[in-house]
Amino acid sequence: MDKIKVKLRNTPKKTGVYLFKNKTGAVIYIGKALNLKSRVKQYFDGRDTRPQIPFLVNDVADFDYIITDNELESLMLENTLIKKHQPKYNVLLRDDKNYAFIKIDYDTEIPQIYSVRNPDSKNAKYFGPYSSAGKIKETLNILRRVFPYCANKKVSNRPCFYYFLHRCPGVCVGKISLSEYEKTIQKIILFLGGHISEIQKEIQSQMLKASKTKQFERAADLRNQLQSLHIIEERQKVIFTQKVSWDFVSCFQSTDKATINVFVIRNGKLNDRKNFILENTENKTEDEIFSAFLENYYSQTTYLPKEIFVQQLPKELSALTKVMTLNSGRRIKITKPRIGKKAEIIKMGTENAQEYFESWATSQATELSRTTLALDELKKVLKLSETPMRIECFDISNIQGTNSVASMVVFEGGKAKKSEYRKFKIKKDGKPNDFAMMEEALTRRFKNNGENNWALPNLLVIDGGKGQLGVAVKVLKKSGLKIPVIGLAKREEEIFIPGKSNPILLSKSNHALQLLQRLRDEAHRFAITFHKKLRSKQAYKSALDDIMGIGPKKKKILIQKFGSVSGVKKAAKKELISILGEKTTKDLLENL
Known part of the structure; x- marks a missing residue:
């Protein structure tokens, strides 16, 4: 003090x-x-x-x-x-996750549409936040049915997967031009922004134009889009007769958590309902909870409403209003309705928040009991002295010994703790030797008797059979650590224990086995993701990387303009000088 x-x-x-x-x-x-x-x-x-x-x-x-x-x-x-x-x-959003967004990425020749958690690019449009990745998936499925869009990043002679399902207009193979495809993107932007009536007017206009010019196939496609939009619009409940753009934010508070309900009203209709679980709310006042949520949520929201109605006004109202005004370019009002229909909607939102929380709490209790049972069974089956509250699992990923990586995933209390995941880029690259790679990863993990400020596990799981398990036992012995270790072999889901020749076989319905499978599959997913990242980086390397004066930006410009390194070789000297200057062009031509 x-x-x-x-x-x-x-x-x-x-x-x-x-x-x-x-x-x-x-x-x-x-x-x-x-x-x-x-x-x-x-x-x-x-x-x-x-x-x-x-x-x-x-x-x-x-x-x-x-x-x-x-x-x-x-x-x-x-x-x-x-x-x-x-x-x-x-006050935190549950699961330490950022909100999810739909991203329209303009960094590729054909704009890409996908979900992200961190808006990270200026050359893109973002829509959200959404309360879950599942909600984004549902929205993108509807979007693709109404406005088919392409999955390929550039135009080529190979169509994308969705072209064969009639869910891509064919821009990837030149069936329509990029400028024509941009019209589809603009409709998608309006759709995601909640401006359905504007799209309908635009489509009606385009349909009439197509009919007059006898483009009957295009007119039929536009008619189908219009019908799909009518169906979506009919599903939306009319809340106000005026075409207002408002949000209603309500809250239900339990002992240590709070649930937020957001009703999204666009053009007077209920466009969406979002629910969020907030943690660390014990002993927090309602205005503190609202301050935390509103600051977090609306500092990221892409299409802000004209007015926000709340159950409780936050203390830092002026600062929050300034942020929203900065994001939207217009003044946003935040008010607390006391009587009338608006107050009734806030009350309905509180009831929805409570209902959502109770449903979530029930599912959590079921999951908790399942996890507790799995950990107890694991302790019993492996004859452990204590319940394995922290389990670590290791996996190796490589292709013929190249770009070799190891992953370490951590489960605490039977649940993934992603903040403690670790990945190892294997230094002994070159020969496909999984045993040597596993030894290197484990040695680095338990270096200096585990004195790297990482908590030691109650159980170590190795993806593999007797050979990999033997490596783990050797490393732990060298490190002077007495940590229970097992190997989990994929084919028959056999559990190998040091000193035992016969593996343990559990039924597929066994909770302990299911927990080990989730752990192993997560380690495999994490290793594969890192391996693919390294592989794609290597694939992107070219002869241009070794030339002084050509960095990532200029390399990108050259590849975009000339298509490939061979295209750069064939390019006119004048063109290269206009991009690189004389000195760098000279170095380029000498080295290619």
């Missing part, structure tokens, strides 16, 4: 973000303030009377701060840092 008092004396009276840390240095709470000195001081002098503060203060061993230019900047920085550190005392 003396250290904090000294630091407090030197804390400036400026706008910024503060980070509270515990004795291990982990960030446990992040907040923002117009006056950093005054705000941080309130936590320690008893002026902040919120019920969770004594618990927070008791955990604080140190704090840091970042000065910002204004309140708006501090709000955005706070949101970014909370996502990065996931502090235990901040």
Whole structure:
């Protein structure tokens, strides 16, 4: 506490973000303030009377701060840092995940449409956030039926998979031009933005034009699109007779979690309903929960409504309104309805939030009981001294010894803990030797008796049979560690134990085996993903990489313009000079 008092004396009276840390240095709470000195001081002098503060203060061993230019900047920085550190005392989105978005990516010749969790490119349009990846999948399935779109990244003589299913208009093989395909993309943008009536007008106009010019096949396609849109529109419930664009945000709070319900009204119709589970809400007031959710959600929302109606107004209303205005380019109102139809919709949202939470809690309880049973069975079957609350699994992935990688996945309490996954790029590359690769990965994992600040597992699982298991036993013995280890062979799902010649065979319905299979499959997925990433990087390498003056940007320009390295070789010198300059062009021609 003396250290904090000294630091407090030197804390400036400026706008910024503060980070509270515990004795291990982990960030446990992040907040923002117009006056950093005054705000941080309130936590320690008893002026902040919120019920969770004594618990927070008791955990604080140190704090840091970042000065910002204004309140708006501090709000955005706070949101970014909370996502990065996931502090235990901040209200968080469940499962440590970012919201999901639909991305229209213009970085390829044919724009690509897919889901992402982190908007990361300027040359793209984003739609969302969506409450789950499942909801995005459902939306994209509807989208492809109404407005067929292409899965290929460039035009070639090979059609994409969806072309054969009549779910691609054929832009990938030149059946329609890129400029014609752009019209489809624009319709998709309007659809995802909730502007169905605008698309209908556009399609009717195009249909009439196609009929007049006797393009009857195109007119029929447009008619089918129009009919699909009518069906979608009929499913949407009319809430208001006016064509309003509003959001209604309600909340249900349980002991340590809260559920948010968002009704999305577009053109007066219920366009969508979204539900989110928030964690770390114990002892939090309703306005704190709303502040945390609204800041997080609406700082990322792509198409903002004209007005947002909430169950509880947040404290930092002005800063939040500024962020929304900045994102949308127009003023967004946030109000709390007290009477009438709007207040009834908020109440209905609270009931929906409660219903969603109760359904989610029931499913969680079922899953928890299944997981507990699996861990108990595993302890019994393997004759372990304690329940394996932390299990690590290792897998190897390579093709003929190239781009070799190992993956380590972690399950805690029977659930994946992705923040503790690790991947190893194998240094002994060249020869396909899975045993040597596994030995290298395990040696690096348990180096210095496991003194790399990673918690040691209660059970180690190796993807493989007796050979791989023998390697693991050897590494653990060298490291001086007594950790239970098993091998899981794929073909018959045999469980091998050190010192036992015969494997354990469990029935397919056994909960312990199912847990081990999930663990092994996750390790395999993680290894394959990393291996493919390395392989694609290597595939992208070319003779251009070794030429001074040609970096990734210029390389991309050359390949886009001339198609390949051989195309660059055949290019006119003048054209190359216009892109690279004389010196680099000279080096290029000498080295290719």
